[in-house]
Amino acid sequence: MRFTPRTARHALARLLTVLLLACGLAAPGRADAAAPVLTVDLSATTGPVTGAGAGFLYGLSQDGRGPADHLLAPLAPTSARGGGARLDGHGWVGDGYAAGNGYRVRIDSALSQARRLRTAPYSAAYHLLVSDVWGADTTQPGSTVYPCAGGDCANWLAFLGRVTADVRASGQTVMFDIWNEPAGAFFPPGFGTVQYFQMWDTAVREIRRLLPGAAIVGPSQAGFYPGDIATFLGHVKAAGTVPDVLNWHFSTDPAADAQTARNSLAAAGISGVRLSMNEYLFSPQQRAGVQAWHLARIARSGLVTADHAIWTDCCVAGTLDSTLVPVGGTLRPTGQWWVYKAYAELTGRLATVTGGAGSVDAVAAADQARARAGILVGDSSGNTGPVTLALTGLGATPWLSGPQGVRVVVQRIPDQNPLAQPVVVGSQTLPPGTTSAQVPVTWQAANDAYYVTLTPATTASATVDGAATAAGPHQFTYGAGWSQTSGVADMYAGTANWSHTAGSTALLRFTGGQVALRAVRDTDQGRMLVSVDGSVPVTVDDYAPARNASAVVWTSPVLDPGPHVVVITVAPDRNPASTGQNIALDRADVGQPQVTRVDANATTGTHFTYGSGWGVTTGVPDMYAGTANWSFTAGSVARLAFTGTRVALHAVKDADQAIMTVAVDGGAPVQVDDYAPVRNASGVVWTSAVLAAGAHTLTVTVTGARDPASTGGNIALDSADIYP
Incomplete structure (x- = not known):
């Protein structure tokens, strides 16, 4: 969506929708309502994960190179849409209805974007916006003569x-989206007019004549209008110009609208047509929690693709529709980016999600090959309050259980721009043999999203050969420019995966808390760029005066336990001493870092110290070491001096708990609300950012404030995890 006038009917509908959404985003929380319960049945699956919804309208740069792979690959995009809108020259129209420079710059941009997204490690569908290449992007002059005016379709x-010839010459496979939002400033003759259907029919017949088998997409209406869809289907059925994909923009509820569209297709006697919503999220909806809700609805809708709309940086900024923001000249992820990353980590088969109330919903998936399950939770109205995830069917997923059981981690994805990383707000280990469990989720701020992961609880490490490309908990994926050599005696499993092509990308998807990358260091090796989970890439120089075929060349920081993505890119330069710029990957070592658990009541070694106002209770069966250190006195302070790179705080969450603040090394205090409608006596309530290795101090302060739903003002500390 580009911000532009519409016909009166469409403009009014848009305005009313946006106003309602804006009001909803400021709606009061759920504090006075019963907590919704979402039941996730991991034993009942509904079909394979397709990734529909992980798409972008004009998300890439003009030449398709931006954003960099370390920001794009973790999202596993499945679709994109473009046609050079707003580029200088005004397309075919600006060239006097001919193929000049204005046309050339637009078609070249679109095909460059398609080439990027159709090349490994990507396999996204690309919808070519034919009308944008033509010039109908709202910048065309008022004197524009639109296709088939007066019945003349020659031009x-x-x-x-020319378009089909250029697509054929490029070698790219695109889907032809014939006309974007055919009303108002995009197509003044109007949708459903004689001229519109002459334009449509001519395009479908000519594209299919010139490119047999080419996929046609339409009508790309500005909203979901059932009456217009019925009119469109009636015509195209009679004319023999039915599209391969029926699409629209901005569903209120993607799942409900998709069913209505299927009903319309059946009523028209049309079968075999797929469905797409290739623009979604109005400007005020572009929030992490609202986006997660839409993805949940899209996942169960049967749509084959859906693309995030663009409102503020049309059309070649390369920001993935503002899900990336510039910080000091570098693009950084936002909360929305992290939602898409969590969505990309939902692999395998969709699990059944039922229940809930009002605006909350979730999408869940279980993947036996990768030994993990995930749940992405969102809210469409910006509400706050508790939600309970009732996990069932665990008995049917023994592959999720490790020696210690199932590790359940709850991450909060704040709606922040930028956002360095999600925050772990809860964790627990379900004992082996557990068949069901309840996981409390409490919104801390409107428009947040939450991501819950289930993985085997284990302390075991894993060695991942660079040639391990089959789906599993740990897997390498290689883009263009990479090759493999076997029979290398001094490398793990005898294999080397290598590239000397600048810009070539390899991915390592792994599940764990830390990873070390091993590669050849030698006199002919080059440099590579390494990033984890969208972090700013670091340069790793693999040159060495003597060969080490399996050197540890990079180690990640300590990460939250769960799925992660490392992106490795061959750098364009090399050490001046090197005779080549090859990169040869050997393997990766994945593990859970050895975390030290500190009881809140410990008195020797690393331990908490307490000021006035604190008490201790022993013999509490559901707490670590059976002890609780507690206070309900505002201003009471507890401190933990520790040495490490990260700290996670465990505390009681319950119906009578209150609000505390936490701070590290005198930094800004962060508020943590320990209220929850369901007790969790030993979960992680807060995790620090990754810290410089060394000595640090954690300070916990009782605020005296509490959630309105809480029945008390207590703070009860359980323990802390110290990361090396």
């Missing part, structure tokens, strides 16, 4: 011939 046919 339109000439344009279609």
Whole structure:
């Protein structure tokens, strides 16, 4: 969506929708309502994960190179849409209805974007916006003569011939999205007019004549209008110009609208047509929690693709529709980016999600091959309050249980721009043999999203050969420019995966808390860029005066336990002493870092110290070491001096708990609300950012404030995890 006038009917509908959404985003919380319960049945699956919804309208740069792979690959995009809108020259129209420089710059941009997204490690569908290449992007002059005016389609046919010839010459497979939002400033003759259907029919017949088998997409209406869809289907059925994909923009509820569209297709006697919503999220909806809700609805809708809309940086900024923001000249992830990353980590088969109330929903998936399950939770109205995830069917997923059981981690994805990383707000280990469990989720701020992961609880490490490309908990994926050599005596499993092509990308998807990357260091090796989970890439120089075929060349920081993505890119330069710029990957070592658990009542070694106002209770069966250190006195302070790179705080969450603040090394205090409608006596309530290795001090302060739903003002500390 580009911000532009519409016909009166469409503009009014848009305005009312946006106003309602804006009001909803400021709606009061759920504090006075019963907590919704979402039941996730991991034993009942509904079909394979497709990734529908992980798409972008004009998300890439003009030449398709931006954003960099370390920001794009973790999202596993499944679709994109573009056609050079707003580029200088005004397309075919600006060239006097001919193929000049204005046309050339637009088609070249679109095909460059398609080439990027159709090349490994990506396999996204690309919808070519034919009308944008033509010039109908709202910047065209008022004197524009639109296709088939007065029944004359000759110039339109000439344009279609040139577009199809250029697509064929590029070697790219695209889907032809014939006309974007055919009303208002995009197509003043209007949708459903004689001229519109002449334009449509001519395009479908000519594209299919010139490129047999080419996929046609339409009508790309500005909203979901059932009456217009019925009119469109009635015509195209009679004319023999039915599209391969029926699409629209901005569903209120993607799942409900998709069912209505299927009903309309059946009523028209049309079968075999797929469905797409290739623009979604109005500007005020572009929030982490609202986006997660839409993805949940899209996942169960049966749509084959859906693309995030663009409102503020049209059209070649390369920011993935503002899910990336510039910070000091570098693009950084936002909360929305992290939602897409969590969504990309939902692999395998969709699990059944039922229940809930009002605006909360979730999408869940279980993947036996990768030994993990995930749940992404969102809210469409910006509400706050408790939600309970009732996990069932665990008895049917023994592959999720490790020696210690199932590790359940709850991450909060704040709606922040930028956002360095999600925050772990809860964790627990379900004992082996557990068949069901309840996981409390409490919104801490409107428009947050939450991501819950289930993985085997184990302390075991894993060695991952660079040639391990089959789906599993740990897997390498290689883009163009990479090759493999076997029979290398001094490398793990005898294999080397290598590239000397600058820009070539390899991915390592792993599940764990830390990873070390091993590669060849030698006199002919180059440099590579390494990033984890969208972090700013670091340069790793693999040159060495003597060969080490399996050197540890990079180690990640300590990460939250769960799925992560490392992106490795061959750098364009090399050490001046090197005779080449090859990169040869050997293997990766994945593990859970050895975390030290500190009881809140410990008195020797690393331990908490307490000021006035604190008490201790022993013999509490559901707490670590059976002890609780507690206070309900505002201003009471507890401190933990520790040495390490990170600290996670365990505390009681319950119906009578209150609000505390936590701070590290005198930094800004962060508020933590320990209220929850369901007790969790030993979960992680807060985790620090990764810290410089060394000595640090954690300070916990009782605020005296509490959630309105809480029945008390207590703070009860359980323990802390210290990361090396």
